[in-house]
Structure formats: structure tokens, C-alpha cells
Amino acid sequence: MKIDIHVHTKKxxxxxxxxxxxxADRFNxxxxxxxxxxxxxxxxxxxxxxxxxxxxESVKDVCQIWPGIELDIQENSKRAHLxxxxxxxxxxxxxxxxxxxxxxxxPNTFAISIAATVESFEDLDCIYIAHYMNKTPNLGDVxxxxxxxxxxxxxxxxxxxxxxxxxxxxISHGHNSIYGSDIQDWNDYEVLSQGLPDLRLPVDxxxxxxxxxxxxxxxxxxxxxxxxxxxxxxxxxxAGEIMTLDIYNDINILFGSKxxxxxxxxxxxxxxxxxxxxTTSVYMSNDRHVNDVFNLRGQNFNVDVSDFGVxxxxxxxESIKTATEVAITSMGxxxxxxxxxxxxxxxxxxxxxxxxxxxxxxxxRALDEVSGILQEFKTFxxxxxxxxxxxxxxxxxxxxxxxxxxERILLCLKVKIDNQFLEANSLxxxxxxxxxxxxxxxxxxxxxxxxxxxxxxxxxxxxxxIEQNIRKIKQAINTSILPIxxxxxxxxxxxxxxxxxxxxxxxGSFINGAYETVKNINKTPQKEFANRILSISRHVxxxxxxxxxxxxxxxxxxxxxxxxxxxxxxNRVFVLNGNFYNPSNGExxxxxxxxxxxxxxxxxxxxxxxxxxxxxxINDVIVPIIKEKALLGKKVIIATHDANIAVRTLxxxxxxxxxxxxxxxxxxxxxxxxxxxxxxxxxxELDWKEISMKTLEGGKSAFGERGKIYGx
Amino acid sequence: METKTATIKRQTDQSKLAxxxxxxxxxxxxxxxxxxxIKSVFNLILKDLKNGLIQFELTDDKEDMYYHICKEYIKQLxxxxxxxxxxxxxxxxxxxxxEDSANNQVARPE
Numbered sequence: 001m002k003i004d005i006h007v008h009t010k011k012x013x014x015x016x017x018x019x020x021x022x023x024a025d026r027f028n029x030x031x032x033x034x035x036x037x038x039x040x041x042x043x044x045x046x047x048x049x050x051x052x053x054x055x056x057e058s059v060k061d062v063c064q065i066w067p068g069i070e071l072d073i074q075e076n077s078k079r080a081h082l083x084x085x086x087x088x089x090x091x092x093x094x095x096x097x098x099x100x101x102x103x104x105x106x107p108n109t110f111a112i113s114i115a116a117t118v119e120s121f122e123d124l125d126c127i128y129i130a131h132y133m134n135k136t137p138n139l140g141d142v143x144x145x146x147x148x149x150x151x152x153x154x155x156x157x158x159x160x161x162x163x164x165x166x167x168x169x170x171i172s173h174g175h176n177s178i179y180g181s182d183i184q185d186w187n188d189y190e191v192l193s194q195g196l197p198d199l200r201l202p203v204d205x206x207x208x209x210x211x212x213x214x215x216x217x218x219x220x221x222x223x224x225x226x227x228x229x230x231x232x233x234x235x236x237x238x239a240g241e242i243m244t245l246d247i248y249n250d251i252n253i254l255f256g257s258k259x260x261x262x263x264x265x266x267x268x269x270x271x272x273x274x275x276x277x278x279t280t281s282v283y284m285s286n287d288r289h290v291n292d293v294f295n296l297r298g299q300n301f302n303v304d305v306s307d308f309g310v311x312x313x314x315x316x317x318e319s320i321k322t323a324t325e326v327a328i329t330s331m332g333x334x335x336x337x338x339x340x341x342x343x344x345x346x347x348x349x350x351x352x353x354x355x356x357x358x359x360x361x362x363x364x365r366a367l368d369e370v371s372g373i374l375q376e377f378k379t380f381x382x383x384x385x386x387x388x389x390x391x392x393x394x395x396x397x398x399x400x401x402x403x404x405x406x407e408r409i410l411l412c413l414k415v416k417i418d419n420q421f422l423e424a425n426s427l428x429x430x431x432x433x434x435x436x437x438x439x440x441x442x443x444x445x446x447x448x449x450x451x452x453x454x455x456x457x458x459x460x461x462x463x464x465x466i467e468q469n470i471r472k473i474k475q476a477i478n479t480s481i482l483p484i485x486x487x488x489x490x491x492x493x494x495x496x497x498x499x500x501x502x503x504x505x506x507x508g509s510f511i512n513g514a515y516e517t518v519k520n521i522n523k524t525p526q527k528e529f530a531n532r533i534l535s536i537s538r539h540v541x542x543x544x545x546x547x548x549x550x551x552x553x554x555x556x557x558x559x560x561x562x563x564x565x566x567x568x569x570x571n572r573v574f575v576l577n578g579n580f581y582n583p584s585n586g587e588x589x590x591x592x593x594x595x596x597x598x599x600x601x602x603x604x605x606x607x608x609x610x611x612x613x614x615x616x617x618i619n620d621v622i623v624p625i626i627k628e629k630a631l632l633g634k635k636v637i638i639a640t641h642d643a644n645i646a647v648r649t650l651x652x653x654x655x656x657x658x659x660x661x662x663x664x665x666x667x668x669x670x671x672x673x674x675x676x677x678x679x680x681x682x683x684x685e686l687d688w689k690e691i692s693m694k695t696l697e698g699g700k701s702a703f704g705e706r707g708k709i710y711g712x
Numbered sequence: 713m714e715t716k717t718a719t720i721k722r723q724t725d726q727s728k729l730a731x732x733x734x735x736x737x738x739x740x741x742x743x744x745x746x747x748x749x750i751k752s753v754f755n756l757i758l759k760d761l762k763n764g765l766i767q768f769e770l771t772d773d774k775e776d777m778y779y780h781i782c783k784e785y786i787k788q789l790x791x792x793x794x795x796x797x798x799x800x801x802x803x804x805x806x807x808x809x810x811e812d813s814a815n816n817q818v819a820r821p822e
Contacts, residue, residue: 332745359795456792541755
């Protein structure tokens with residue numbers, strides 16, 4: 001259904017082309033060859049009521065003609081054009097207002113302020129369409145704000161774009177925009193009309209167009225935002241009653257008396273959409289409690305400390321559990337050696353026996369470090385040669401240069417490795433030779449060999465390793481984990497409800513009966529384990545160290561503690577404004593419905609969302625969310641008895657289930673047309689409003705609001 | 713590196729090697745096989761090394777068996793202390809006050 005909100009039927013200004021003049025007969029002929037169903041006559045600073053009536057009459061069976069005028073606006077020292085379009089029912093009054101402002105004025109020089117315009121036309125419930133951006137002469141944002149502020153319903157202000165592309169861009173940025181032909185030559189109209197905008201929903205009156213303006217920011221279809229309709233064939237009541245339903249990517253209301261099968265239809269729609277690849281389910285009010293949905297008991301709740309960046313310390317814990325004391329050299333060995341008198345002359349000459357063992361660890365570590373670096377460079381060399389993309393992206397000369405440098409680095413590292421290898425192995429060999437010589441000398445002379453070391457190195461290394469491990473474990477268990485707060489839902493005026501999961505790592509002193517362990521481990525071994533760790537940390541440099549480690553090993557159930565995650569405890573509660581909160585059943589319904597609607601889905605199937613909910617919550621929270629989903633092009637299918645939902649959401653589609661004389665009928669319609677038609681034409685049409693008033697609960701005010709818009 | 717004194721205490725019941733560290737003196741009994749005594753001394757030396765590398769120098773005027781034992785023992789111990797001090801430095805265990813500085817952190821979900 002095409003709409004043209006900017007049409008000239010007369011040459012008014014000196015600069016207007018003669019080809020703007022059109023007779024009623026010619027107009028009639030042209031319009032009948034187009035798909036334009038709504039057209040607003042907007043001549044420059046001029047309204048001809050007689051011509052308007054003549055044209056309207058000639059095309060009344062194919063097209064609505066709305067009275068309008070294109071005014072020259074003088075505002076902030078700026079001249080711009082503004083279309084004012086009125087309800088055809090008020091054409092006479094509109095004409096009178098036009099005469100009032102234009103009396104004695106030359107259309108070529110006429111100009112009016114925004115305030116004067118609004119003062120003249122506001123009570124006629126007009127639409128204001130301002131030339132915008134590249135549609136010149138245009139009103140700026142400041143002037144548009146002035147206009148919006150002066151009129152009672154700012155949604156009646158639309159920005160006129162120069163063409164469909166501009167309008168699409170404006171709409172995608174949240175501006176309500178439209179464009180018209182601004183016809184210069186009526187001979188071109190038939191062709192031009194093909195590019196005119198389509199309304200998103202067919203409307204058959206000025207009032208319905210206003211309703212559409214109130215519903216959507218985008219009144220017209222654009223490439224970016226287009227309402228589509230699925231023809232869905234389902235058989236919710238068996239093969240005997242197959243129904244084809246139009247489901248829009250907007251709000252689809254399913255209503256009717258209790259027991260007419262609305263839930264079955266929702267389930268059937270869910271099955272249909274699942275069968276074609278969507279994942280849908282029917283949300284049933286009061287089906288579950290919020291405590292279960294948010295898993296307040298934490299059944300199967302599982303997290304690891306590593307999820308929060310905390311070291312699991314798996315290797316460290318294992319190392320502590322398996323730590324053993326390292327032997328040291330006894331003084332007796334020194335006494336035995338030095339108490340004997342060496343008489344063997346050869347043995348006296350063998351100076352090698354005086355050499356002490358040299359620590360090999362440093363040399364071995366240095367060898368490992370150089371090996372690691374060498375390996376990294378080799379990996380990079382392989383990456384460079386294997387990756388064809390590198391050659392595509394980087395100049396060959398640069399790569400050749402890099403390859404050359406790499407080879408030189410590798411050569412250098414290989415030399416270093418050779419040296420480190422020699423160093424490490426020569427030390428090892430030397431230590432072995434010294435040991436063998438000492439053993440042989442002992443055998444020959446009977447004098448016990450001299451100890452090769454005090455044992456301090458290994459003893460100290462063992463303690464250092466334990467200290468390092470304990471330090472890491474202590475750091476981990478003393479880490480505070482910030483609570484996880486999941487948004488649960490909006491409780492209206494009370495505030496927003498969050499599901500808060502607090503996590504604690506048992507640090508030896510944590511006691512709270514409200515907390516449960518995350519892993520399958522009892523609290524007692526957790527606490528004992530943490531306390532033993534602290535005890536070990538205090539005894540790293542004492543002779544009791546291994547007694548403390550033994551105490552840890554003897555904790556009942558310690559075998560299940562393998563990482564810091566095994567020390568985790570959690571507590572999950574709802575919080576409102578930072579305080580613990582226990583939602584009532586009604587609030588549970590609020591939260592679950594809110595949660596369902598705020599999940600990002602393509603299709604929402606909701607059964608009786610109003611159950612246990614107050615009107616305020618439905619109006620203030622739920623209806624706006626549903627409208628937003630519709631704007632985003634989601635399919636929202638709601639079975640409801642609530643007028644607030646069925647009416648205030650201004651659905652594209654209402655599906656009514658009627659039981660009459662033992663027969664069931666499915667009828668569809670919408671508030672814009674105000675009719676309900678039987679989908680298989682087996683029953684006469686019904687009045688949407690009448691049926692809605694009769695069937696839907698509450699909501700007199702909802703209909704009152706709708707009435708204001710419709711005028712019926 | 714600091715050089716500290718080592719002396720031999722010859723007594724009738726037991727003789728000891730007395731080592732002077734940064735924070736106090738440690739005594740190794742020379743006349744008994746007492747691993748716990750040596751471990752205690754090693755523990756003290758290890759803690760002392762965190763305050764800086766030390767090397768012991770034997771001061772004694774007799775050339776008896778105790779002198780030879782202690783001379784050899786100190787020679788070996790000095791070499792071992794150098795290796796361990798390097799490791800303490802490597803693992804950032806030298807300064808005691810740093811030990812708990814990283815505790816009480818706050819972790820957030822990643």
C-alpha cells in the first residue's frame with residue numbers, strides 16, 4: 001500500500017512548474033494506474049477546498065485524499081518548508097485555518113513561524129512533515145525540537161527525506177521519516193509512484209495512520225526494517241482442524257474464552273517453529289518458581305577458581321602432599337675420615353680426592369634455559385617457512401633478511417648450548433670421578449672417604465621448594481572472589497532483583513552455615529586442610545616441618561583435595577537494592593516473565609503472562625518490552641485475557657478463538673482494521689473492539705486510550 | 713657478601729663449631745651424630761641467607777682433628793651457600809617482607 005504525503009495539484013508560486021497543475025479527471029486517470037492508496041495535497045502556501053473535494057470525490061473508491069499545505073516557515077532567521085496534513089474529516093476547519101493565516105498574503109512571500117503554525121492547526125490533530133537534511137529548504141534539529149515541544153504528541157512530527165535511501169537511513173537511526181513525490185510533472189507520476197513508500201501495515205483512515213505513528217518509529221517499510229508474515233500451517237487439535245495462521249514479526253495476540261485451545265495453538269506453533277530449525281518453547285506462567293529457575297539451591301552448580309583468575313595450585317598441593325625430608329651429611333662421616341691417618345703413598349699423591357662436589361644445578365638450569373630459547377627460535381623459523389600468507393603480506397627481501405638473521409641467531413645459540421652442555425656434563429663427570437676415586441681410595445686404605453658436601457644444598461632446595469609452593473597456596477586461599485551477580489528481573493518500583501552467588505575459598509577461618517561446598521567435599525576437611533597449610537607455612541624453617549606435613553596428609557578426606565577449587569564454598573541468594581530478598585509468588589511470576597522476554601530470541605511464545613501480575617507491572621514493564629521486541633522485528637505470540645497486553649501493545653495481528661454453538665472458529669484481525677475475519681470464511685466477520693471488550697479482562701482504560709486515537 | 717667468623721669451642725663433654733650469622737650464632741656439635749642439630753642450624757642459615765650472602769672464615773689456633781673437620785666443613789658449606797643464595801634471589805625469596813605482599817587479592821570472573 002503506497003502513500004504519497006507530498007503532492008502538488010496547482011502551480012501556486014511563481015517558481016512552480018505549470019506541469020504541477022492537474023484536473024480532477026486527469027488526477028483520477030493517473031491515480032487509478034498506480035498503487036497509491038493515500039495521498040496528501042500539499043500546495044505551496046495554498047489550500048483549495050473546492051479542488052480538494054472534487055479530487056477526493058473522483059477517486060474515493062481507490063484512494064484517500066488528505067488535506068494539507070506546504071508552508072514556508074520563518075524560524076531563527078531561517079526559511080524552511082513544513083507540510084501540515086489534516087484529518088479529512090476536518091477539511092472544512094482546516095480550510096478555514098488556512099484562509100486565516102493566508103488572508104491578504106502573497107504565496108510567493110508568505111512565511112509563518114512555528115509557533116503561529118501550531119497555534120493555527122494544533123487542535124485539528126494534524127501531522128507535521130518537515131523538510132529535513134538534504135530535502136531543502138529544511139528545518140534544523142533545533143527548529144524541529146521547537147515544533148515537537150509545542151505540539152501535544154511529538155510523534156506527529158515526521159522528517160521528510162529526499163528519497164527512499166535517505167528515509168531508510170534516518171529510520172535506521174531512530175528518526176521517523178517518510179518521503180513523497182513532490183510532483184513536478186503529472187505526466188511522470190505513474191513511473192514516479194513506483195518508488196513511493198509502502199506503509200508497514202495497510203491503513204484505511206487518517207486515524208489509523210496516526211495510530212501507526214504512535215506504534216512505530218518507522219511508519220513505512222524500508223529495506224532495513226520490513227514486517228513480514230509467515231503462513232504457518234498447524235493442527236493443534238488433530239488432523240480434523242488444520243489451520244493456517246499469519247504470524248508477523250511483530251506482536252501476535254491470541255485471545256478467546258477459557259478452554260478454546262489457545263495453549264494448544266501456542267504449543268503447536270512452538271512445534272512448527274522447532275521443526276524448521278528454531279529453538280522455541282512456550283512460556284507458561286506459574287509453571288516454575290524463580291528459586292528453581294535461578295537454581296538457588298545450587299544443584300549441579302560448578303565453578304573453578306581458575307574461572308576467576310585464581311591459581312588452582314594443583315602441582316603445588318601434590319608437591320606438598322608428597323614432600324619428604326632430605327638427608328644431610330652427619331658429622332660422624334667427617335670425624336671418621338679425619339680420624340684416620342693416611343699412610344698409603346699413592347693415595348697421598350692423589351689430589352683429586354681433595355676436590356669437593358660442585359653443584360651441578362646451576363649449569364643444568366642454564367642449559368635448559370638456552371635450550372628453551374633455541375626451541376622458540378626454531379619454532380618461529382618453521383612458522384616462517386610454512387606460512388604462505390607471510391610471503392603474500394611481506395616483501396621477499398624483508399623475509400630473506402629475517403631468515404638470514406634467524407639463522408645467525410640459531411647458530412649463536414647452538415654454540416652457547418654446546419658450551420652449556422659441556423659445562424653441565426663436565427661438572428657431572430668431575431663429581432662422578434671424585435666419588436669413584438674416593439670410593440677406591442677408601443677400599444685400598446680403609447680410611448672412610450671424605451664427605452663431598454654437607455648436604456645443605458639439597459636440604460635448602462627442598463625447603464625453598466616447599467616455601468614456594470606454600471606461598472602460592474596461601475596466596476590463592478587468601479584471594480577474595482567478587483560475587484557473581486546475575487540480573488534476575490525488574491520488580492517495578494521496588495527495584496531490580498539480582499541473583500547473587502558469593503564464593504569463598506576456605507582460608508582456615510571461614511565459617512558460615514549458609515554456604516555450601518562447590519565440589520563434592522565436606523567442609524571439615526576443607527577447613528583442616530587450609531589450617532594445616534597455614535601451619536606448614538609457619539614451620540618451613542623448623543625441624544617440625546615434616547610433622548606438620550604429616551598432619552596434613554592424615555586429614556580424613558584429604559585425598560579429595562587436589563586443587564584450590566576443592567576448597568570453594570558458595571552461597572546463592574536474591575538481593576534487592578543490595579539486601580537479601582525473598583521474592584513472593586507474584587514477584588516470582590514478574591521475574592520469570594521479565595527473564596523470558598529479555599532473553600534474545602527470534603520467537604517468543606507466551607501463555608497468559610498476566611497471571612499473578614498487577615496491571616501496573618504489565619503496563620510499566622511488560623508492555624514496553626513487548627513493544628520493543630516488535631520494533632526489533634521479533635515474532636511475539638501471546639495468549640492472553642488481559643486487555644492491557646492485547647490492546648496497549650497495538651498488535652499487528654489478533655487471533656481470536658471463538659466457541660459458538662459447540663463449534664470452534666479461528667478469526668484474525670487487528671486493531672487497525674477493527675475487524676476479525678474467520679480464517680476459513682465459515683463465519684461472518686466480527687467487530688474487533690466489541691469482541692475484545694467482551695473477552696478481555698479489565699482494561700476499560702486500555703480501550704479508552706485506544707478510543708482517543710481512533711476516535712471510535 | 714659478608715664474611716663471618718667461625719670458631720671451634722672445645723669442651724670436655726662436647727665440642728662445637730660456632731658460626732656467626734647476620735642475626736645470631738649457630739652451633740654445630742662436632743662430637744655427636746645429631747641430624748636435628750644440623751638441620752636446626754641449616755634452617756637458621758637458610759633464614760639468615762635471606763638477609764644477604766655470608767661466608768664463614770674459621771679462626772682457630774690448633775691443628776687438631778676438629779680443626780681439619782671444621783675447615784673442610786666450612787669450605788663445603790660456603791660453596792653450597794653461594795649456590796643456594798643464587799636460588800633465593802632467583803625465586804625472589806631474599807627479602808622476607810615481600811613474603812605476604814601478594815596476599816588478599818580480589819579475583820573477578822574471567
